[in-house]
Amino acid sequence: MDELSQKDRSSFNRNLIELALFSIVGAIAGGFREGLFNLAFARLNVQMRNELFGATMQQEICFFDLHQTGEITSWLTSDVMVVSNIISQNVSLFLRYLTKAFGICFFMIVLSWRLSMLVVIGLPILLMLSVLYGKYYKNLAKQVQDALADANNVAEETISCIKTVRSFANEESEAHIYSEQLKIMYDLNKKQVLALTIFTWGSRFLQIFLQVTTVFYGGYLVLIDKITSGDLISFFLYQVVLTDALQNISVTFTGLIQSIGVAEKIFDCMDNESTRKKNGTFIPETLTGEVTFKNVTFAYPARLQHKILNNASFTLNPGEITAIVGVSGSGKSSCVQLMENLYNPQAGEILLDGHPIQDYDYKYLHSKVAMVGQEPVLFARSIQENISYGLEECSINSIVQAALTAHAHEFITELKDGYNTETGEKGTKLSGGQKQRVAIARALVRDPQVLLLDEATSALDGENEYNILQELSKLKERCTILIVAHRLSTVKYAQKIIVISEGVIVERGSHEELMQRKGTYFRMVKMQVPALESDINNSS
Template sequence: MGIKVSVSLSVLFTLLDVVLTTVLYTHGSHLATFGEDALNFNILQSALDLWGFVLLRASLLLGASIGVTWNKKHGPRRVSALTSLILFFCLVVITYALAKLLMLTEVKPLSQQPWLLSLICWTCASSVGVMLLWILLGKESSPVNSRRRSYNPGEGSCEETESLMATAGEEEQEVGCERREKKTQKKEEEEMETTRSGATVGRLMSFSRKDAGLLCVAFFFLVISAVCEAFIPLYYGRAIDGIVNYKSMEHFAEPVIILGVLALVSSFAMGVRGGIFSLTFSRLNLRLRSHLFRTLMRQEIGFYDENHTGDIMSRLSADTTQVSDLITQNVNIFLRSTIKAAGFLFFMFGISWKLSLVAIMGFPFIGLVSQLYGDYYKKLSKQVQTTLAEANRVAEETISSMRTVRSFANECGEEASYYAKLLAMYQLNKKEALAYACYMWSSSISELVLEVSVLYYGGHLVITRQMTSGNLISFFIYMLELGECLESIASVYTGLMQGVGAAEKVFEYLDREPKHPADGTEAPDTCAGLVEFKDVTFAYPTRPDTDVLKGVSFTLRPGEVTALVGPSGSGKSSCVSLLENFYLPQQGQVLLDGKPVHTFQHDYLHSRVALVGQEPALFARSVEDNITYGLSDVSMETVVQAATKANAHDFITSLPEGYETGVGEKGTQLSGGQKQRVAIARALVRNPRVLILDEATSALDAESEHSVSTQRPGLPRVTSKTPCSLHFCSFQIQNCNY
């Protein structure tokens, strides 16, 4: 819908509003009513004040329409900025109209005032129409319109601004252009927040689609519980009437017995509902976390270069837990409170529609406050999650490198770094606390005003015998319960927004497609092991402007041992990463048996090409599990054979539990040389065609290194492998063919 359409609708609605309000006010054609009411205005008999509101509504809509027509670029954004103020104005008009309706009923029955009743109803309806049209006018600052206007050649685009750099005012123009673009981008992001929030909640619910049956059962018991609770205040009032009005034990005992039955049924249904919801959303947490981990496993190595481990762990643990917990609690509370609120409103209007109008006058204001607070709290929640991830990153990095921290006596420095991150989060927590305090204060004041107003007007209705004292008590209980429901719904909204903020960060990872997917299809029956680098140029994703390799070409032939020798940082390990298909080269090709390595199936490639890195990573499992990592159905004989070739069998058998001994986190229970020998055994057990040793014997003593190296020369002759040794050790280089 374009600006012209929204402006046309606003103008037509304004004309209809003015004409219809005037007709209803003058009772069709009595224009003399204007003069009579102006001279003798009486709020209980005159409707001139309601007609005056139409002038305000018309002025607002016409003014906004003119603004967005004259200034299509900035006009809608300025209109949107005033949305909260216009909503407040319309709510005041509706509240005033309802209050006037109640006052008129004290003078004469509404059946005798059809024109005035129609005017009040139209005033409320037209106020709602103004709210909707105002939102529509403000939403026209869409990305398409903004970009069209921002880059209109007639108005001067950013490219034209840059082309006029030689002019005297070129710097001011450039800065102004950047500011306009930033404001436009920020506004576009804000306009999409509501849509994204709803889509995020819906997407979270889709993860529980398999539990639809359980959710239906939980919803059934939720309805039973809510209906029973809705009847309880009614029978409280009847019990009071039995004492005050009838003074009869029979009239008193019957509602008390019914109250007991309702309480028992409600409690049972509430327990079943809560248990099923908890089970269902525990399954949601399981699916969400496993799906996220599966997505992380598919990402390319460059993703882990660009993102800190602490940030990833925060998404996988803290954010997923927060999402499932908040959704579990808030969806449960929201459904229960909504159904109860609907039941309470039904009984309230059944007891007294007049008193109900007084009660609901303040509800829109409470809702508006909740909306503003929820939006602000959501922004703070996302910032808190970001700072928490940064703090977790510092903690994870420090704890995982505790030996280095201790060796350089930098405990105090790491404590200061972690405290600085926590302090940044604390500053955001203070803003959250202040916002929550303001919200609770405004909410409590609104509820107190409502309670006093209802009590005063309800007392008036009892005194004038328009309702019984028992009904007043029932109504007051309903109103208090309704207030709690609305408060719960408001807190649910803010809680959902907090959960949505965490969920959006999780979905950023879930939606991310790997830039270098392992989707090769080649899996030939035989692999000779011929490796070729042809004019390879490569730069890491985190440093795209710095070439680590440039025009590199060499060949690794089957049955030969080749050493790549060079200073630190010359790109030896980068060659290993390319051969392992961790990255794609910017230019050139890395071939295995004449085919690019990225065309091979992921499992096939890494069963034919085995790597032992500079710092081999072991997992917190047994020695046997580390050697057979990634393999299944490996015999113990094969494991021992691989360990023997790696000169690891002797030290493994000397361990307390032999091959079942745990190596600790990252192999901390083993020495550096022992870890390297286990890693070499892990590579040899695969019987690879290409064996890559990236400084893999740097931590071995001379005897162990000699033992490992003597295994390698015989390896090609037995298994037709292509050992490729990449390190600086002169002893190893002497054993290489190239």
């Protein structure tokens, strides 16, 4: 410093003070920035999860046919966390270093516009590198999250089916499959690291080149008295700070690109509007419960080339029990799902009391049409909460009465906590028959106008099935009942039987009428119930 002139020393001190003040102001602003950004992105995390879950709940059923549970939960957990955390960490830093870079550039231009132009020349090259790298990295980020979702699918499916896995001693195989999925993700991570390394080399070599060029050109400007040596030293210090800011901008830019790649899937789900018409407004004062299938042709959206129903027409009349029978895969359960308005047919229409089922108010329809499936799902809540599921107001008396009709009250009261007994995940604390009886009670407590039973008594013993069907027979006067069953001991309670084969209605009539025809139904009875040989002989 002794060799510097008084003017150089004064210039250097002034620039040093300005830099110090700029840094102090930046530190104070940085504290506010960190706090405000963390608060803002904590809200963003919650809002994204709420909106994504809400959007997922509004999707068509075929959406869940195409996307596995592990994939969807990965969006709600891993993907949202990646987006919110990376954005919260990187947007704040990106704005900080970007502001810092602009501020430093201003001071550099004030010191020497000639040296500043030299620095500016390298910025388009750095920008081009960033754009090329960003496109490649964004695609990799999406692939990484997809690979993680696949791994989550394996884990979720294996854990939820652990009893099956254990019974076949297949733990090692499932662990190997999970490991292979993680290996795919790791290979993509390596590509990310390689891309980041190349981008870092390119940007830093460019910055080193600019620094070296600045020293040589700045020295030349000092020799020809265009700037002072103090200004040159100050400019070089600014350039060091600018280089650090640009390096941090490139790092935060990488994080932002990753979050954009992951966020695309989330926003696609949020923006994906369901094409299923579910916002009908029709709410009739009375409902008789007549269901009509009119020339219905249906195929699942995931398998449009495979027709499940082909020009099917039939009617479920109020005041009677109708049964649909047929071999597995013939389209029985699909009829039930169409009545629930879970899918739309490709042709024809389903009418309820003469009105298209899609025209009914969504909540009204599902308060009047209740279904019990072969494998009913109970939630990890109490039995009382499971029976009253979906009802805003439901008295304990109504719950008990429904349980009595479903012959579930006796075993429920024998449990330690009675109706407050927790059922466990998917009802694992109850037996198959107990779950079915709770599910039947859940349907009956709604006092439905249309009751759909899809193999709803398949896990019950003969005595309990008989008792429940006897109770349901008493309900037929005030609601339409459809039974889908393989066991013909269940079908015999029906006044009308519809026989379906490969999506086509081939026979319909009472048990006695169909036995006399000696057609498809006759052959099913003969194969399934040898004990009914006397009935067969009598019909001959």
